[in-house]
Each structure stands twice: as structure tokens, then as C-alpha cells.
Amino acid sequence: MIAAVAEKYNLYTKITGGQRIDMFGARLEQLPEIWKELVDAGFESGQAYGKSLRTVKSCVGSTWCRFGVQDSVAMAIQLELRYRGLRSPHKLKMGVSGCARECAEARGKDVGVIATADGWNLYVGGNGGATPAHAQLLAKDLDDETLIKYIDRYFMYYIRTADRLQRTARWQEELDGGIKHVEDVVVKDTLGIAADLEAAMAKHVDTYIDEWADTLKDPERLRRFRSFVNAPDQKDDSITFVPDERGQMRPATAEEKAAAAQQPVLIGASIPLRSRDENEV
Ligand code: SF4
Incomplete structure (x- = not known):
């Protein structure tokens, strides 16, 4: 089932150090649909990045x-x-x-x-x-x-x-x-x-409740899963991937994005990040 979902949504997969299978690269608005497929197949939320x-x-x-x-x-x-x-x-x-x-x-x-x-x-x-x-x-x-x-x-x-x-x-x-x-x-x-x-x-x-399954039942919470509040069906085109990391896709680098758009690379451009705990990986 994980393989089927990964292929369908073109997600990068990897076995984690904790013996689970990562799937990377889903867009925000794809998450409820992906969760639904996994929940229907018997999977439940693994709290992969929660404080839990x-x-x-x-x-x-x-x-x-x-x-x-x-x-x-x-x-x-x-x-x-x-x-x-x-x-x-x-x-x-x-x-x-x-x-x-x-x-x-x-x-x-x-x-x-x-x-x-x-x-x-x-x-x-x-x-x-x-x-x-x-x-x-x-x-x-x-x-x-x-x-x-x-x-x-x-x-x-x-x-x-x-x-x-x-x-x-x-x-x-x-x-x-x-x-x-x-x-x-x-x-x-x-x-x-x-x-x-x-x-x-x-x-x-x-x-205990499965948070994926619970969210899928709640239209208010599902409204959070969209990239643009005023254009709920539009995907975020600034998130781009290239298909060449060991045969799977990965995020495009700044150079690759600029080359695709035929624009110069912005040297030194940065986005401020909130500080994170040193142990948070
Ligand atoms: S039971 Fe076997 S696999 Fe487990 S810790 Fe001992 S040696 Fe390693």
C-alpha cells in the first residue's frame, strides 16, 4: 500500500532509522487524500514529527x-x-x-x-x-x-x-x-x-484516537490543507521537484529552479527561519 501511494503521488521513500518508511514530497493539499487512502487500507497516524x-x-x-x-x-x-x-x-x-x-x-x-x-x-x-x-x-x-x-x-x-x-x-x-x-x-x-x-x-x-482519521471527518480542520486560502484548488507552483535522486524525485535546488524559469539565481537571498531546538532532527 505504501508503494502504491508513493507511486501514485510520486513521493520519495526511504527506510528510517526507526524502522518506518518515510514518504517525502507531498503537497499540503494532497495530505487528506493520501491519509484517506492509507486509513482505508488500515494504517494510522504515526506522529512522525509531533512532540509525542x-x-x-x-x-x-x-x-x-x-x-x-x-x-x-x-x-x-x-x-x-x-x-x-x-x-x-x-x-x-x-x-x-x-x-x-x-x-x-x-x-x-x-x-x-x-x-x-x-x-x-x-x-x-x-x-x-x-x-x-x-x-x-x-x-x-x-x-x-x-x-x-x-x-x-x-x-x-x-x-x-x-x-x-x-x-x-x-x-x-x-x-x-x-x-x-x-x-x-x-x-x-x-x-x-x-x-x-x-x-x-x-x-x-x-x-487515544487516530489523528488522521479524526481530521478526515472534520471539514473545518480539512480547510487548513490548502496552499492558498483564496484559491483552494490551486497548487503551489513554487514547490518544484526534479526526478534524479537514485531514481526518485527530490526538491529542486535554487539553481535548478532558476534554470527552469530561465532566471538568474538570487545570490544571498534567504528566508528567515524560527530557531529550533538543537535536538530536533
Ligand atoms: S536478541 Fe539478537 S538481535 Fe536482539 S540484541 Fe540480542 S543479539 Fe541482537
């Missing part, structure tokens, strides 16, 4: 790997279904590895889960970006239920106390007591808020 859960990377796990001690794929699916659509101060990434060899690079994620012979080790506060951080061990040899309970508490505590655009690694560094404080709150419940944090996460899980 992005991806749960996993290795192949015990099903196919002789080193695997737990089914990391099943756990990754369970975690993705639970935390999909979770809005947060910054993007959230997760990883699940089926043994200590760590092929899913879970310790580079906000929440990393690594299988042990007795259950799962839970690591928190890892990220890549401009200032990478390894996730720190929060709890060892957890059963599935306790693992999920601790992740619920961790995410909700982070969501409620971090600054906007502050990723988990920086939040943990700035917390008084660091990982020890996180352990006190999440594992030992010294603040007595664990039940409240779990209830907040349960509410998220119970009220």
Missing part, C-alpha cells in the same frame, strides 16, 4: 535470534500501541533489545528496554541529537506488568514536570537528585503520586 511518541525500535529478538532471551518484537509492539499519540514536552523514542548485545540501541532512547534471563532491564533518559546521552538504569529484571507500570509513571512524571522542548536526558540532568530522584518517584513512590501518574496514563490509553 515517535517510534519503538526493536531487534529481531528470541523468535529468530539465537542470543535472544525475550521476545523484543512483541514487547515493542505492546509499548507502541500503549504510548502511541502520547503528547509530551519533546519527541519520545523507545527501543527494545532481546539481549544485552543491544542491537536496537535502546540505551540511546528516552526509554530503553533490554531483555535479561529474568525479565527486562529498564533504562531512561537516553537521546541522540547534538549532545548524546546514554540512558541510565532505573530498574532490573522486571516482569512485563511492572515494566509497563514504571514506564507509565516515568513518562507521566516527565510530561508533567519538564520544560517545553526539554528532552528526557536534559530533564534528568537538571532534576535535583537525577536518576536517584527518578527512582524514588517511579519505583519507590516516595511522593505518593504513582497511582495518579498511572491513572493519567490509563486515561491517555483509553482516549
